[in-house]
Amino acid sequence: MSNPLDVAKSDLELAAAIRQRDRKATARFVELYSDAVYRYVWRRLFPRTEAVPDLVQDVFVAAWRALPGYQGDAALQNWVLGIARNKVEDYYRRTLRDAQWLTEGIDTEEAETAPAAVGLSAEGMIDAERDSARASRILDDLPYEYAIVLRWKYWDGRSSLEMAEGLGKTVKAVERLLARARAQFGKQWLNDGKGKEEE
Amino acid sequence: MMEDLLRASLSSDTDTAPGAPSTLKSRIFSALVRLEQEDGPLRILSESRDAGEQLCVFEHLVAAVPSEKAQAANPCEVCHARLLGEHVENAPIYWPGCPYSRYCGH
Numbered sequence: 001m002s003n004p005l006d007v008a009k010s011d012l013e014l015a016a017a018i019r020q021r022d023r024k025a026t027a028r029f030v031e032l033y034s035d036a037v038y039r040y041v042w043r044r045l046f047p048r049t050e051a052v053p054d055l056v057q058d059v060f061v062a063a064w065r066a067l068p069g070y071q072g073d074a075a076l077q078n079w080v081l082g083i084a085r086n087k088v089e090d091y092y093r094r095t096l097r098d099a100q101w102l103t104e105g106i107d108t109e110e111a112e113t114a115p116a117a118v119g120l121s122a123e124g125m126i127d128a129e130r131d132s133a134r135a136s137r138i139l140d141d142l143p144y145e146y147a148i149v150l151r152w153k154y155w156d157g158r159s160s161l162e163m164a165e166g167l168g169k170t171v172k173a174v175e176r177l178l179a180r181a182r183a184q185f186g187k188q189w190l191n192d193g194k195g196k197e198e199e
Numbered sequence: 200m201m202e203d204l205l206r207a208s209l210s211s212d213t214d215t216a217p218g219a220p221s222t223l224k225s226r227i228f229s230a231l232v233r234l235e236q237e238d239g240p241l242r243i244l245s246e247s248r249d250a251g252e253q254l255c256v257f258e259h260l261v262a263a264v265p266s267e268k269a270q271a272a273n274p275c276e277v278c279h280a281r282l283l284g285e286h287v288e289n290a291p292i293y294w295p296g297c298p299y300s301r302y303c304g305h
Binding site for chain 2: 017020021022023024025026027028029030031034035037038039040042043046053056057060061064065131132135136139150151153154155182185186189
């Protein structure tokens with residue numbers, strides 16, 4: 001017989017078994033999806049990964065509580081990752097709300113002029129894979145609030161309005177923060193490129 | 200251009216992330232089983248076995264007891280494999296059918 005931890009039953013059967021409080025099905029649920037959820041959360045919180053374990057556990061507890069509502073409209077893994085996305089966004093909101101400079105002391109001149117000065121090299125655009133790695137590295141080195149606001153915007157695809165509503169801030173405040181984050185990203189991109197040329 | 204780059208670079212950005220530690224998997228499983236116990240009696244082990252789930256040696260013993268109350272108990276609560284699994288990364292647990300052993304890659 002195949003090992004039941006290796007071969008998943010259908011998502012609906014697994015969900016039904018967990019709803020029956022079948023501990024063995026629950027074990028399989030954790031085995032099947034914990035790596036994907038962990039990777040998802042880890043990358044979105046990097047480099048502050050100390051919060052990842054608690055957040056991942058929160059995702060599974062929330063998923064377990066919500067399982068009675070699972071109708072099989074999406075693959076179970078995608079459904080669980082959807083819950084992970086919500087938990088990560090909650091974390092982003094908490095972190096950005098705590099950022100005192102979100103609406104105070106913003107140097108708008110720098111934010112509004114720096115992005116225009118950023119030009120990605122033609123060479124960079126040719127080598128998309130290398131650019132991607134470089135962008136990830138730069139993002140990881142940015143001030144944390146900048147990194148997560150860029151991830152929230154460009155990874156999760158949230159609009160400025162959605163982010164503003166989530167933060168209880170104005171759209172303008174969010175757009176200023178995004179502009180500053182992009183400006184800082186652009187500066188570091190250029191500096192990173194100069195460093196590479198000098199090597 | 201920069202916005203395109205950010206979108207492109209972030210869309211495939213989970214490749215370098217590590218998988219979940221075995222201790223975390225163990226703690227999550229234990230937490231979920233505790234929630235299930237708070238919600239009601241666990242599914243009896245003979246039913247889990249009949250549904251195709253693999254039991255560990257201790258669970259086989261419990262499943263042989265002709266008492267639904269006994270079968271709904273959780274032998275993992277007093278098992279050293281759970282303790283090891285929750286506290287030692289990739290602990291040397293080798294019980295077939297034990298989730299904690301599976302989380303440790305055995």
